[in-house]
Amino acid sequence: MAAILDARGLHKNFGAVTAASDINAAIEKDSVVGLIGTNGAGKTTFINMITGYLKPDRGRIHYEGRDITDLAPRDVTRIGICRSFQIPQLYASLTAFENMMIGIGVVLRNAGRGGFFSRGRPLVPGYDLPAEDVADSILQRFGLAEYRDRNAQVLPGGVRKLLDIALTLVAKPRLLLLDEPTSGVSAEEKFEIMEMIMQAVRAEGITVLFVEHDMEVVSRFAERVLAFYDGRIIADAAPGVALSDPEVKRFVIGGELRRLDEARAGTRA
Amino acid sequence: MKIVNVTHGSFYALGAYAASSITGALLAQGMPPSLSYAVLLGSALLVTLVVAPLIERGILRFMYAKDEVVILLITYALFLILEDVIKLVWGVNPYFIAEPYGLLGSFDVLDLTYPYYNLILVGVAIVCGAGLTWLLGSTRTGKLLVAVIHDTEISRAMGINVERMYLFTFTFGSLLAAIGGAFTAPTVSVVPGLGVEVIVLSFAVVVIGGLGSLPGAALGAVIVGLVRSATIHYLPQAELFVIYLVMAMVLAFRPRGLFSLAEARKI
Amino acid sequence: MSTDRTPRTLGLILAALLAFGQWLPQWTLFLVTIALAKGLVVLGLMILLRCGLVSFGQALYYCIGAYAAGLLGRLFGLSDVFTLMLAGMAAAALAAFALGFLLARYRSIFFGLLSLALSMILYGLLVKTEALGSSDGFHVLRTTLLGIRPADPWVRYAVLAAAAVAATAAALLVHRYLATPLGKLAPAIKDNEIRVEYMGASARHAIHVKYVIAAALAGLGGALAATTVGHIDPEMAYWTTSGEFIFIAILAGTGSVIAPFLGALVFGIIQTVAFDVSPNTWQMVLGSALLVVIVFLPNGLWSLFRRRKAA
Numbered sequence: 001m002a003a004i005l006d007a008r009g010l011h012k013n014f015g016a017v018t019a020a021s022d023i024n025a026a027i028e029k030d031s032v033v034g035l036i037g038t039n040g041a042g043k044t045t046f047i048n049m050i051t052g053y054l055k056p057d058r059g060r061i062h063y064e065g066r067d068i069t070d071l072a073p074r075d076v077t078r079i080g081i082c083r084s085f086q087i088p089q090l091y092a093s094l095t096a097f098e099n100m101m102i103g104i105g106v107v108l109r110n111a112g113r114g115g116f117f118s119r120g121r122p123l124v125p126g127y128d129l130p131a132e133d134v135a136d137s138i139l140q141r142f143g144l145a146e147y148r149d150r151n152a153q154v155l156p157g158g159v160r161k162l163l164d165i166a167l168t169l170v171a172k173p174r175l176l177l178l179d180e181p182t183s184g185v186s187a188e189e190k191f192e193i194m195e196m197i198m199q200a201v202r203a204e205g206i207t208v209l210f211v212e213h214d215m216e217v218v219s220r221f222a223e224r225v226l227a228f229y230d231g232r233i234i235a236d237a238a239p240g241v242a243l244s245d246p247e248v249k250r251f252v253i254g255g256e257l258r259r260l261d262e263a264r265a266g267t268r269a
Numbered sequence: 270m271k272i273v274n275v276t277h278g279s280f281y282a283l284g285a286y287a288a289s290s291i292t293g294a295l296l297a298q299g300m301p302p303s304l305s306y307a308v309l310l311g312s313a314l315l316v317t318l319v320v321a322p323l324i325e326r327g328i329l330r331f332m333y334a335k336d337e338v339v340i341l342l343i344t345y346a347l348f349l350i351l352e353d354v355i356k357l358v359w360g361v362n363p364y365f366i367a368e369p370y371g372l373l374g375s376f377d378v379l380d381l382t383y384p385y386y387n388l389i390l391v392g393v394a395i396v397c398g399a400g401l402t403w404l405l406g407s408t409r410t411g412k413l414l415v416a417v418i419h420d421t422e423i424s425r426a427m428g429i430n431v432e433r434m435y436l437f438t439f440t441f442g443s444l445l446a447a448i449g450g451a452f453t454a455p456t457v458s459v460v461p462g463l464g465v466e467v468i469v470l471s472f473a474v475v476v477i478g479g480l481g482s483l484p485g486a487a488l489g490a491v492i493v494g495l496v497r498s499a500t501i502h503y504l505p506q507a508e509l510f511v512i513y514l515v516m517a518m519v520l521a522f523r524p525r526g527l528f529s530l531a532e533a534r535k536i
Numbered sequence: 537m538s539t540d541r542t543p544r545t546l547g548l549i550l551a552a553l554l555a556f557g558q559w560l561p562q563w564t565l566f567l568v569t570i571a572l573a574k575g576l577v578v579l580g581l582m583i584l585l586r587c588g589l590v591s592f593g594q595a596l597y598y599c600i601g602a603y604a605a606g607l608l609g610r611l612f613g614l615s616d617v618f619t620l621m622l623a624g625m626a627a628a629a630l631a632a633f634a635l636g637f638l639l640a641r642y643r644s645i646f647f648g649l650l651s652l653a654l655s656m657i658l659y660g661l662l663v664k665t666e667a668l669g670s671s672d673g674f675h676v677l678r679t680t681l682l683g684i685r686p687a688d689p690w691v692r693y694a695v696l697a698a699a700a701v702a703a704t705a706a707a708l709l710v711h712r713y714l715a716t717p718l719g720k721l722a723p724a725i726k727d728n729e730i731r732v733e734y735m736g737a738s739a740r741h742a743i744h745v746k747y748v749i750a751a752a753l754a755g756l757g758g759a760l761a762a763t764t765v766g767h768i769d770p771e772m773a774y775w776t777t778s779g780e781f782i783f784i785a786i787l788a789g790t791g792s793v794i795a796p797f798l799g800a801l802v803f804g805i806i807q808t809v810a811f812d813v814s815p816n817t818w819q820m821v822l823g824s825a826l827l828v829v830i831v832f833l834p835n836g837l838w839s840l841f842r843r844r845k846a847a
Contacts, residue, residue: 044536051734053536077736085536089734091727102724105717106737116716171736273645328827335834337644338590342786343830345779349823356816469656469775476649510660513653520650521638536730 004029004175004207005050005081010059012045012231019045020056021231027175027207032198034222034239035211036252041228043211044086047177051083052076063175078110082173086180086211088164092153096144096163099152100135103170126172134170141200142166157184158193165197169204176201178210182217190214194221215243215253227252273337274439275344276324277446278468279351280317284447285454285463286355287316289364292454296368305369306389309454313447321440329439330432333421348464356461363458370455386455393452397445398487405483414438473516479526488527542711545794546704553700557693565692569764571804572699575797576757578784579710580750585790587743588726589643592778593651596658597628597751599773601758603668604628606768609677616680617698621759628755632748640744643729655773662770673769676762692764699760706753707793713749714793718742783822787829789836799837 005027012020019042027033035043048054050061052073061069068076091099104124108114108131113122121130129137139145142162147155155163165181181197182190194217201208212218218225218239225242227235229251235242242248291312292305300308324347332343373385405411417424417434425431450463457463474493478485493512500511507514519527557565577598584591601624608614608623635654642650663671679686679695686694713719721742724732729739762768771777780803788799806825810818833839 048536072738073730073733074736074738077734083734087536089536089728089731091724091731093727094723102720102732103735105720106732106735109717110736114717116713167731167735331831338588339830339834341590341645342782343827346823346826346830349819349826353817353820353823361816469652472649473653476646480645507660507664510657513656513660516653517638517650517657520642520646520653524642524646 002029003027004064006062007046007050008060008062010046010049010056010061012042012049012054012056018231020049023059023231023233025226025233025236027209029207030205032202032208032221032223033210034218034225035209035228036213036215036218036225036242036248037228038252041252042231043228044179045231046228047083047179047209047211050076050177051081077171077173080172080174081177082168082171082175083177084161084165084168084179084181086183088160090152090160090163090167093151095149095151096139096155097135097148099163099167100138100170101131103167104131104134107171138166138169142196158186158189161185162193162196169200172204173206175207176209178208180211180213182212182214187214190217191220219243273341273344273472274442275341275348275468276351277344277443277471278464279348279355280321280443280446281450281453281467282355282464283316283320283351284313284450285457285459286359286364286450287312287447288451289366289454289459290359291315292369293364293366296366302368302372305366305372309369309451310448313444313451317440317444317447321443322436325436325439330435333435348468352461352464361461363460364454365458366455368455390452390456393448394490397448398483401445402483410437470512473512476526477516477519479523479528482526482528485526485528542792542794543708546707546711549794550700550704554697557696557700560693562689562692565696566764567804567808568801569692569696569699570761571800572696572703572797573757573761573764574781574784574803575800576703576706576760577754577781578788578796578800579706579793580753581781581785582788582790582793582796583710583714583722583746584743584750585785586722586726587746589743590648590782591651591747591750592648592775592782593653593655594750594754594781595773595775595777596651596655597632597754598758598761598777598781599655599658599662599770600628600631601625601755602762602768602772603662603758604755605759605762606674606676610674613677615677616682617695617760617763618682618702620763621698621702621756624755624759624762625752626755628758629748629752632751636744636747639747640740652775652778655778656775659770659773662773669769671770673767673771676766676768679763695760695764699764702756702760703797706756707797710749710753711793718745722746783826785836786826787837789833789838791835791838791841795836795838802837 003026005025007023007025010020010023012018023042023046035046037043045054049056050068052068052071052075056069059069060067063079063081066079068079068081071079091102094102105114107124107126108122111125113125114131121132123129124131124134127134127137136145136148139148142165144159144162144166147159147163152160152163161181161184165178168176168178178197182193185193198208198221210222212222222239225235225237225239226233227242227245227248229247234251235245235248237245243253288309292308295308296302296305328343328347329340332340335343370384370386373389375382375384377383403411405415413424413429414434414437416427417429417431421431424434450467470493474489475486476489477492478487478489492515496511496515497508501508504511523529553568557568560568577594580597581591581594604624604627605620608620614620614623639647639650639654662668668674679691681694681698684694714722718737721732721737721739725739725742732739732742758772761772784796784799784803787803788795806822807818810821814821829836
């Protein structure tokens with residue numbers, strides 16, 4: 001299977017902090033990869049470098065054979081890589097529908113449609129429907145139709161997360177990077193939400209990378225796991241293998257399981 | 270405090286007017302000129318303690334939740350109102366008190382004559398700057414203030430009286446402006462419109478130095494002062510706009526000013 | 537989808553001005569024309585305000601437009617109102633295109649102060665330029681309209697007619713622009729620039745374009761103002777002129793392309809009345825009016841009209 005994304009030798013330092021140290025990863029087309037690791041291990045930095053928000057100090061990133069290391073986030077989006085955020089990045093003063101419409105407007109403009117001289121209702125590339133229909137259909141797919149006309153800032157946490165992810169589909173990405181898609185969501189809902197996301201996404205044949213702290217979610221949805229620790233990738237295998245790796249157990253899961261046990265025993269407030 | 274405060278210029282003017290009128294009146298009644306310096310300071314204190322709390326409690330207090338641009342416009346509106354209030358109270362004729370300035374005489378440096386009074390101005394500036402730095406860094410009040418500026422919600426949750434902090438900050442800031450005006454008064458003719466020029470210059474200084482940075486403001490002020498003087502001396506035609514040129518150039522190379530505060534990670 | 541009433545309203549206003557203008561007294565014609573000129577500048581300011589950017593230096597382009605118009609008259613004897621307006625617009629747009637490369641990188645207070653600095657630099661330069669009359673400025677040629685030289689009592693009406701046509705055209709074009717994806721990007725840029733970048737658009741590019749449009753409108757307004765007043769001076773680039781435009785923008789609100797003109801008219805009336813009634817306290821009146829509007833009508837006068845079609 002061809003590699004849709006290939007990161008080679010990525011290094012990134014912020015002063016004394018090493019956020020990435022010799023990161024190498026080749027992501028296969030159509031696969032679903034889980035990124036695990038404790039906070040500060042370098043997962044979001046990895047995503048930030050792929051999407052051009054940060055430039056690596058050393059190393060190159062290739063997407064579909066093309067070197068994208070120096071591209072800005074807007075160019076990375078235009079070529080087919082979209083991402084969601086740990087903290088949902090929404091337009092607070094606009095409604096959910098308007099949030100979608102802004103994104104769709106940008107896609108139209110990038111395709112040369114809907115500009116100053118155009119007439120009628122232009123069709124959104126990839127969907128072949130007018131903008132409003134695309135917005136409504138995506139909102140529907142994520143179960144957000146009832147929040148259509150409510151301002152983003154008053155939406156409940158889980159809904160904001162879903163909207164943030166829904167926005168990523170507007171540009172018809174071929175590679176999707178989800179940064180903690182289920183964080184801030186109750187334990188019972190995590191699976192439901194991941195199901196909904198995966199269904200909406202996999203139907204389009206999109207390659208997915210997702211950052212996740214819940215190991216059960218990872219085992220269930222990921223075909224492959226990349227474990228991060230201290231800026232390095234310490235494991236790269238199928239979930240069954242990666243999650244039993246002693247280093248992973250020690251540096252990643254160990255922390256998670258300990259917190260889970262403590263939560264169950266009620267020793268944490 | 271994260272508000273851009275145009276009223277600051279008004280306090281400069283208020284300080285100048287109060288100082289010159291009170292000092293002038295007392296001198297006419299026979300006060301020895303050596304006391305005039307204390308009177309300058311006292312007038313600034315008096316006028317600030319009367320006007321600043323009124324403004325802060327009366328109007329600004331209700332506006333902090335609004336957009337920063339809106340707050341700026343509110344302070345601009347207050348500035349316009351105060352400009353005319355000053356005209357109503359003190360009239361449009363210029364005030365001039367020469368005694369504090371002339372009393373000290375001057376000394377010669379190279380081929381220039383330098384008045385001693387200017388040393389006092391420099392001294393006052395240094396004292397205020399040092400005092401403010403000490404206040405913010407070493408006193409309890411100062412540290413509480415820094416906390417409030419960073420996050421009012423958490424500060425409130427921790428029991429800090431945010432309202433009182435804001436009142437204190439606004440009053441203290443205005444006091445500094447008034448002191449500036451009061452001590453500058455003996456060197457100029459105090460007329461309406463005094464606040465206008467100073468406020469634009471102050472913003473230039475703060476922007477050049479970097480928002481929120483005290484050493485930056487000090488450095489900015491020195492730069493502005495030196496550039497202005499040099500320009501008046503060597504290239505008088507450029508006097509009016511050279512400072513804006515400096516501001517534009519600084520911003521072009523250091524978009525956040527010379528010293529800028531570190532920013533937290535966003536995503 | 538609700539019908540867009542703006543073009544119709546604009547058409548009605550234009551027709552009314554053209555039809556009834558001939559019976560209005562000279563001072564009213566002057567007031568309305570100046571309101572149209574300032575309204576044009578504020579229309580541009582509004583485009584930037586929607587992005588969350590307050591330009592304290594629109595006076596720069598207002599002044600450039602005015603001086604361009606004046607100089608064309610002085611050097612080439614051009615006096616046709618439409619030509620002068622186009623020239624003012626072009627000169628301002630050109631300057632903004634160049635300066636925009638610098639300014640589009642800044643936000644909030646830095647954008648504001650840098651724009652202020654640029655307009656004050658022009659002010660300083662003009663005051664020291666003897667050839668342009670220094671701080672006295674110079675007079676503008678007598679106006680002609682499309683080749684015709686109107687008789688004395690008709691000059692003001694002719695200028696008003698030209699102004700009304702230009703303003704309506706500008707408003708319609710801006711209205712159309714605001715319906716395009718770049719135009720609609722404004723609240724997004726204001727709320728979350730990172731998201732804008734990640735959706736595939738360049739906030740800086742969008743702001744650059746808006747900045748040039750705003751400048752072009754200001755230049756248009758400046759040329760018109762120069763023609764109406766008959767005199768040009770460096771004061772047009774002073775920061776208090778920019779302050780006036782911002783004042784009108786707040787007064788009007790950002791709800792519609794018609795709002796800036798309405799705001800400019802109301803401002804003109806307040807200013808005239810306040811100055812007549814009490815010349816020493818008109819600043820206080822202005823300041824109080826500004827406070828009242830900010831506190832009680834945060835979305836400007838236009839929100840009074842908006843409420844009628846409330847959700």
